[in-house]
Amino acid sequence: MNNKTRYNFVLAGLKKEDFKKFNKIFLNNLAENLQADQIDSEAIKAYVSNGNIVSYTSTSNRSIISQMNEMIMVSKSILEEDNMQGIETDLYELNRFLNRFVMLKLPETYSGEAMRKVLSP
Template sequence: MLTIQCTKKLSDELKVNISKVKAINTDPLYSWHAHLFLYNRRKCVLVMNNKTRYNFILFALKKDDFKEFDNLIVKAIAENLSADGVDKVVTEKYLQNCTSVSYTATSDRSIISQINEMIMASEYKMRQDKLDGMETDIYELNRWLNRYIMMKLPKLYSGETMLEELLHLKDS
């Protein structure tokens, strides 16, 4: 089961009642925090894995996207892992445990602060790209976000940490 820990802002947009009770026996590798933010009047969601801090942005979401958020997030996880070079077999093994999605309240303030840091970094990059006269490629922005140094991680980079965790999953 995939657990999405939503901020109040996102849960209001999704129109779901989030459980105030922390998810019991949830593997942190299958738990993600998600936060809704606006950039240039477009709704965006930054999603971050609880264990590895692997993250990506869902950009310019429409009303219908929020109605199909379960499918959208699983698809986005698969696409981003693939784009970061994770073997298809490893990705498939991870996705086997993502057949259902549950929503709970956020549980870790340090993850929320890292989400806010990633949002600030991505907004800076998008503004810089605009000043340079080009449109930001969200695909490339998501690759860039996972090469951002996070001191609490064993590998420093969230992309490398996620890959290592998924390789342990493959071996088990």
């Protein structure tokens, strides 16, 4: 989850060896998700090429922790529901849904819109 925009997405099916190249996998998936959210391709390229955008850290910000937990709970619910119906979850659709989820702490209300605003020229 991006701290400023609360933009988030789910990665699934990662294996142990994937974590050796996690930065590359993360950046590729970030770019794909931004593109699926119809962010300008030049803005995506500039954002993803900035090597400082990925950092892994703990947080004590209760609002961010709460929103991350909510996104996890929503994702699990959707994955379980799809599994019970015998269908494979479309991660792109799940990620679109997550970024159209209301985030009351954001002026834009939706994390996808907040990210679009930050990346707009």
